Amino acid sequence: QQPVQSPQAVILREGEDAVINCSSSKALYSVHWYRQKHGEAPVFLMILLKGGEQKGHEKISASFNEKKQQSSLYLTASQLSYSGTYFCGTETMDDKIIFGKGTRLHILP
């Protein structure tokens, strides 16, 4: 089953923070995060492994709660370039990565 992402869409002003959540009904082995700009291919941001540490990438970081089968992506002091759609992808025991429906993020100047 697809992981569930929330919220579906976010509008922020430049400099504000955002949190995007991803939850699964299945036990997770890893969680991936991607960003897709309009009309472009998704681009890999980071992977979080079961038992691993919180990851960071520029001002974007993420956490993984294995017990709750959830991950959250944190965008701090957002920049215009952060606009796009964010997807989480979850790996379950059959090694496939299943993506959520995405969260649209729009940053206003």
Place this chain on the structure above:
Amino acid sequence: NAGVTQTPKFQVLKTGQSMTLQCAQDMNHNSMYWYRQDPGMGLRLIYYSASEGTTDKGEVPNGYNVSRLNKREFSLRLESAAPSQTSVYFCASSAQTVPMYGYTFGSGTRLTVV
């Protein structure tokens, strides 16, 4: 530039026609994938190939077939196109089945079936 190349970029088909979407990667990756993306639905896995010589079904395989021609190439075939297959198709590759460095996606094929 190294990466994943998809052809064609755009295609219009009539219902019932067949076509093959081509994908090639030059990063020596073992695993390759086909996803479709529809508005509001995210990326859904059609088929994947964990390694050369193997293929497996994903979430939405009906109406599609795949061929892992060699380590570089993974094609997706629509035998009898239907309007429900109108979508953007992305091919992706990774070094392993669970990629520590993520998937590399191609630029996509926008397919319209009329």
